Amino acid sequence: MPTPASPGRPLLLAAVADAGQLDRVESELQRSFGGDFRVRGELSTADATRTVEGAYERDEPVALVLVDDAYGDGARADLFELVRRLHPDARRALLVDWGAWADRGSAKAILHAMAVGHINYYVLKPWIQRDELFHRSVAEFVQEWSRSAVSNMREVVVVADPRSARAYAISSLLTRNGIPHAFRDRGSEMGREVLERTGAGRAEVAVWMPAVGGKTLVDPTDAEVVEAWGVPTTLPEGGRDFDVLVVGGGPAGLAAAVYASSEGLRVLVVERESIGGQAGSSSLIRNYLGFSRGVSGAELAQRGYQQAWVFGAHFVLTREVDELTSDGAGFVAHVGDVGTLRARAVVVATGVSYRRLGVDSLEALSGKGVYYGANVTAAHALTGLQAVVVGGGNSAGQAAVHLARYCEHVTVVVRGSSLAGSMSAYLVGAIDADPAISVRTEADVVAGEGEGRLERVTVRHRGTGTEDTLPADGLFVMIGAEPRTDWLPAAVERDDHGFLLTGSDAAARGWAIERRPHPYETTVPGVFAVGDVRCGSVKRVASAVGEGSVVVSQLHQLLATASHD
Known part of the structure; x- marks a missing residue:
């Protein structure tokens, strides 16, 4: 099988103002990474440039x-910007002394550099040998760099014409x-060698999986791709009775699956597309609790999937629940290409789908430069x-911030008069600070x-008609x-x-039994x-996770009551 041409050992570069500290940083980098990376240290930003x-x-x-944060603000910013422009996949970090978070100047430098996208995060300088x-x-x-760098060998390789809509899908x-x-x-x-x-x-598309025994798929369906990777897309004929059917594998559905299965319930999650739902396509979620450096939607979703x-x-992926009926003791669901199954309760966590522009000329180019949703697979x-x-x-x-790492220019088009009313402040700040991004309002x-x-x-322009x-090249x-x-049924x-x-x-709308519905229960009991x-939900990942975890206590109450009837 083909092997990629080696571009030479990747560079780990440290620019440190103090010679003693530079020696220690170089030594630590060399000790842990010198076998696979070229380690280089510089005393000045000019030499690093x-x-x-x-x-x-x-x-x-x-x-x-x-x-090093010991350099002046301008010198640091210029060096980081050069790295971002010439090596967009490279990670950039500010080296700070221990205790720097207590110094207002250092803390301000860290927060500002992250807000404007100069750095990915900060790193504490090593203070002992073998830190x-x-x-x-x-x-x-x-x-992170290994996963993002397009030149690196990967577990799966997609070979196709760059203009192929199916390859993008x-x-x-x-x-x-x-x-x-x-x-x-x-x-x-x-590409030629694989073919x-x-x-x-x-x-049109060949999918080679060197990490999975060298499997090659020719013009595969979505189900064939994920099956070859080892992701389930069907169920055995036996064992199709579950306590809980979760429809949708986004943050809410994954949270429900984690908490319900951890508490002893037999759970099935059916997801029609991919784990993570809409959130799974986000390039970086910066404000999710516990991930100070941010986390991609795909990584967050994969962690939830593995935990559940x-x-x-x-789990059954790339399949869709197309019918749901009640049989008195629970529910019967039909899953396309899988068949029927039973569940004592159902959690609907199907999320939302992005609206389309409804412009004929753009619909004709869907998948050929026009993409719906936040997935920026095409960034490279x-x-x-x-x-x-x-x-x-x-x-x-x-998406705009991620694309700006690679594109010459990114234009954000928004119907409102500003971004402030609909976008988190940290993202507005990053967009305002990035010279590669411009915003067209109204x-x-x-x-x-x-x-x-x-x-x-x-x-x-919505006001002037201009x-x-x-x-x-991409929309x-x-x-x-x-x-x-x-x-879902009309009930x-x-x-x-x-x-x-x-x-x-x-x-208040069609509830037909004596007890009141649980807080997340619909007009159909169970x-x-x-x-x-859900009507009234807060459209945030953390809120969805919260609802998915809280609903499990309501499931227990329902199932306990049903078992005593």
């Missing part, structure tokens, strides 16, 4: 750049399921090109054009969402927008709704 530029000229990968905290911090950065599926992968042009050296050795030369699996929860392919993001929420902000994208692929879009044509649309509730009442009524709202699909 030359090293960064030299690596770029020689096409050498840079994995991590550590810069394992320093080692762990650097190792985490190296692991498969890459997006892999990303949202947390499956590490790389894309290779079918005309590249590795020739596997006999897949006529395929360890507790015994069952847009290196040095132009991107447009439509939307004013956090997902749109995260505007709509009304048309798109291109020869077989998006090349430009038309933006219209239209501008912008170059656009990412995140303009609000609609609940996924059309598969499960919705509000005027399709969100499910629960608790007191359900009691069917619960949590997360974004």
Whole structure:
């Protein structure tokens, strides 16, 4: 099987103002990483700048750049910006002394550098030999770089024409399921070798899995891709009775699965697309409790999936529940391509789907430069090109910041007069501080054009009607969402927008039994709704996780009552 050409050992660069501290940093880096990385230390930002530029000229990968906070603000900022521009996959960190968090000046420098996107995080300088905290911090950065650098060998390789909509869909599926992968042009050296050795030369898309025995899939379905990776997409004929059926594998559904299975309930999660739902496609969630450096939606979802699996929860992915009926003692659900199963209670956590623009010229280019949702799998392919993001929420902000690492320019188009009313302050600050991002307020994208692929879009100002044509190699649309509730029976009442009524709202609309509904119970006893699909929910990842965990106590109450009837 093909092996990637080695670009040389990746660089770990440390710029430290004090010679003694520099020796210690270099020594610690060399001890832990010297076998696989080229370690270099510089005493000045000028020397570090030359090293960064030299690596770029020689096409050498840079994995991590550590810069001492002892340098002046301007020198640090210039060096970090150079690294971001020349080596967008490289991780950037501020080196600080122990106790620096108590110094107002140092703390301000850290917070400002993170807010404007100069650094990914900070690292405490090693203070003893074999400083394992320093080692762990650097190792985490190296692991992140390894996952993001397009030149690195990956567990899964997708080979296709860069303009293939199906290849993008498969890459997006892999990303949202947390499956590490790389894309290779079918005309590249590795692409040609994979196609020739596997006999897949006529395929539109070939998926090679070197980490799983070298499997090769030719024009696979979504189910075939995840099955080959070892993710379940069906159930055995026996054992189709469950205590709880969770429909939807986003944050709310995963939380319900973790807590229900950990407390002894037999749980099945059915997810029609990928683990993590809409949140799973977010490139970086900075404000989730416990992840001070931020966490990607895919990683957060994978951790939840693995946690639920360890507790015994069952999963079926890329399948959809298309019918739900009551049999008196519980519920019978039909799952497409799987069949029927029974559950004593149902938790609906199907979340929402992004609305479409409804512009014919853009619909014709869907998957060919026009993408719906926050997944920015195409970011690497847009290196040095132009991107447009439509939307004013956090997902749109995260996508814009991520794309700006690679694109020459990113334009955010928002219908409102500003981003402040709909986007978290840390994202607004990052966008304002990034010269590669501009914002068009009170505007709509009304048309798109291109020869077989998006090349430009038309933006219209909502007040004046003035239209501008912008170059656009990628358009990412995140303009609000609609609940996924059309598969449910009419007895499960919705509000005027399709969100499910629960608790007191359900009691006021069609509740037919003597007891009052539980807070997250719908108008059908035994069917619960949590997360974004529920009327009145707060559309945040943490809120969805909270609802998914809280609903389990209500499930226990319901099931305990049912067992005594």
